[in-house]
Amino acid sequence: MFSYPVKELSVIVSTIIKQHINDAAWNWLQEKVVQNLPVAQFNAVFAMIPRKTGKSPVELTDIQRTEVQRLYPGLSFEGWSVDRLSRVWLLMNRDSTAEDQYVAAIENLFLAADMNELVALYSALPLLDYPSRWKARCAEGIRSNIGDVLTAIMCDNPYPAACLDEPAWNQLVMKAFFTDKPVDRIYRLDQRANAELAKILSDYAHERWAAGRRMNPQLWRCVAKFIDEKNFADIQRIGSSSDLLEREAAALACNDSHYPPAKEWLSRHAELKTAIDNRTLSWSTIAAGRAVTG
Amino acid sequence: MCCSHNITEKDIQPGRQDSSYLEKIKGMQFFDPHVHMTSRTTDDYQAMADAGVVALIEPAFWLGQPRTGVDTFRDYYSSLIGWERFRSSQFGIKHYCTIGLNSREANNEALAEQVMELLPLFIYKEGVVGVGEIGFDDQTAAEEKYYRLQLELAKEAGLPVQIHTPHRDKKRGTTRSMDIATEQGLDPYMVIVDHNNEETVKEVLDRGFWAAFTIYPFTKMGNERMAEIVKQYGTERIMVNSAADWGISDPLAVPKTAALMKAKGISDADIRMVTYQNAITAFGQSGQINEADFAAVKEIDQSRKFSGNTVLRGGQQPRIDKNSVIIQ
Numbered sequence: 001m002f003s004y005p006v007k008e009l010s011v012i013v014s015t016i017i018k019q020h021i022n023d024a025a026w027n028w029l030q031e032k033v034v035q036n037l038p039v040a041q042f043n044a045v046f047a048m049i050p051r052k053t054g055k056s057p058v059e060l061t062d063i064q065r066t067e068v069q070r071l072y073p074g075l076s077f078e079g080w081s082v083d084r085l086s087r088v089w090l091l092m093n094r095d096s097t098a099e100d101q102y103v104a105a106i107e108n109l110f111l112a113a114d115m116n117e118l119v120a121l122y123s124a125l126p127l128l129d130y131p132s133r134w135k136a137r138c139a140e141g142i143r144s145n146i147g148d149v150l151t152a153i154m155c156d157n158p159y160p161a162a163c164l165d166e167p168a169w170n171q172l173v174m175k176a177f178f179t180d181k182p183v184d185r186i187y188r189l190d191q192r193a194n195a196e197l198a199k200i201l202s203d204y205a206h207e208r209w210a211a212g213r214r215m216n217p218q219l220w221r222c223v224a225k226f227i228d229e230k231n232f233a234d235i236q237r238i239g240s241s242s243d244l245l246e247r248e249a250a251a252l253a254c255n256d257s258h259y260p261p262a263k264e265w266l267s268r269h270a271e272l273k274t275a276i277d278n279r280t281l282s283w284s285t286i287a288a289g290r291a292v293t294g
Numbered sequence: 295m296c297c298s299h300n301i302t303e304k305d306i307q308p309g310r311q312d313s314s315y316l317e318k319i320k321g322m323q324f325f326d327p328h329v330h331m332t333s334r335t336t337d338d339y340q341a342m343a344d345a346g347v348v349a350l351i352e353p354a355f356w357l358g359q360p361r362t363g364v365d366t367f368r369d370y371y372s373s374l375i376g377w378e379r380f381r382s383s384q385f386g387i388k389h390y391c392t393i394g395l396n397s398r399e400a401n402n403e404a405l406a407e408q409v410m411e412l413l414p415l416f417i418y419k420e421g422v423v424g425v426g427e428i429g430f431d432d433q434t435a436a437e438e439k440y441y442r443l444q445l446e447l448a449k450e451a452g453l454p455v456q457i458h459t460p461h462r463d464k465k466r467g468t469t470r471s472m473d474i475a476t477e478q479g480l481d482p483y484m485v486i487v488d489h490n491n492e493e494t495v496k497e498v499l500d501r502g503f504w505a506a507f508t509i510y511p512f513t514k515m516g517n518e519r520m521a522e523i524v525k526q527y528g529t530e531r532i533m534v535n536s537a538a539d540w541g542i543s544d545p546l547a548v549p550k551t552a553a554l555m556k557a558k559g560i561s562d563a564d565i566r567m568v569t570y571q572n573a574i575t576a577f578g579q580s581g582q583i584n585e586a587d588f589a590a591v592k593e594i595d596q597s598r599k600f601s602g603n604t605v606l607r608g609g610q611q612p613r614i615d616k617n618s619v620i621i622q
Binding site: 043048050051145 | 375420
């Protein structure tokens with residue numbers, strides 16, 4: 001069944017929505033959500049939501065934010081519009097008793113979705129019932145070339161880390177770097193690092209170097225725990241880069257590594273090591289593009 | 295070519311590299327209410343944006359050969375509200391569409407039935423500004439049947455209708471299209487009759503419908519004729535489009551026609567009516583057009599491109615210098 005306390009979360013979501021739409025829209029939406037609508041009507045309601053709710057950005061109170069995190073770690077509604085949240089709320093409340101019908105009705109929405117609908121649908125993946133049934137759908141979404149759709153899957157979405165197998169996860173991370181997404185918002189990016197991904201990213205770095213193109217220094221955050229005699233030369237290379245952010249990334253990667261030469265490299269760069277030890281330098285400062293040493 | 299030279303239709307044929315006509319329309323904004331971008335390249339999008347096209351409508355139409363199953367209709371409709379809309383936004387152009395079963399394919403009745411079931415799934419989507427393009431091609435009984443059914447659908451959804459008028463037997467086909475729309479109880483003010491010419495325009499306007507003109511080389515209107523029509527009939531309920539598609543056509547037809555009208559002494563205010571405002575007034579009756587979005591799509595798009603958030607390929611630059619032989 002649901003992997004999280006759906007009723008409790010639904011109450012919070014409904015409170016947030018109510019704060020952002022007018023009474024007429026609220027009454028309409030609430031009435032639609034509580035019914036288990038026949039598929040044709042469910043489709044129409046899903047499509048019509050922005051006409052009723054408008055598209056203002058949602059703002060959560062600190063208490064709401066904490067509650068959402070408590071009920072569903074990794075889930076976030078930051079930067080969402082109210083139509084997106086309303087669509088997700090509709091999906092959360094869809095009666096899931098009959099598994100196949102439930103899955104078919106939602107799959108059908110993907111097939112005829114516009115961009116904003118796709119964003120809402122992929123955002124809803126962590127909140128749907130039968131989590132394992134959406135793996136292929138999630139992997140398919142990662143094949144999209146529409147930026148907002150990719151962001152909805154990759155950023156602040158706890159579904160991929162929880163459900164994707166390693167090849168699909170690696171594809172998500174690789175594509176996030178490839179399309180310049182804010183990778184620090186990939187939930188459990190560090191925890192799901194793996195040797196195969198480290199190899200893929202190292203190859204990617206070599207391609208970028210060959211083409212004379214820049215890359216996101218956070219790439220090395222996924223390589224760090226897998227530094228070995230083969231890829232250590234990459235770390236040495238960015239460690240002597242003219243770009244300070246890259247040198248800082250090299251230091252952070254060495255700090256996360258157990259490979260002795262990496263440890264040794266870090267000990268020879270006292271200023272960087274000190275910055276890491278006193279926490280002025282971290283992957284967050286790299287993500288913010290803010291060099292803190294030198 | 296310089297300001298002393300008066301531009302003619304010849305100077306602005308599709309494919310001509312001379313872009314000095316752009317000087318005449320600098321700062322003007324255009325809305326092309328009929329253009330099939332699915333059939334066009336990114337060069338076209340770029341050129342349209344450079345010429346001042348800020349928004350467009352892509353009507354669902356025939357893809358040049360008949361479809362064999364309902365799934366390809368669904369994928370096509372879904373690309374109009376999905377991928378194509380995104381592609382357009384990358385050039386800062388707001389993309390709307392109309393959704394419908396075109397007249398040619400209405401003749402495959404078994405398929406047409408299935409498509410009719412599909413349409414309600416799409417016409418309520420955001421940015422769908424009408425049912426279209428529908429109407430007559432061969433003027434068969436099947437065409438009439440699905441035309442009427444789709445008029446009903448539009449009425450029920452409160453959406454404008456975009457009518458394609460036939461190439462052959464155009465005058466009678468146009469009259470018949472309007473007769474049927476009236477019989478089905480549609481308000482003529484909700485109906486845009488497309489591909490008009492000198493022979494059809496008077497009746498369309500007299501009966502209270504919107505008259506759209508397609509500037510399309512060889513088979514439809516030329517833009518010198520178009521300028522004459524505006525001089526004769528004024529600007530009320532008249533709009534210009536390119537209907538550019540997979541044939542030899544010109545996605546810059548609207549801005550070029552504006553330049554030509556300007557050269558022929560038509561006022562900026564009148565040009566604006568027929569190349570921008572009237573289309574918004576007509577299709578805006580769907581409740582789906584917000585002029586503020588034209589600016590928003592530009593801003594969002596540029597921030598996207600420059601922050602690199604949603605570009606397709608890492609490191610891709612927003613503009614390519616076409617004059618450079620070096621590709622980086």
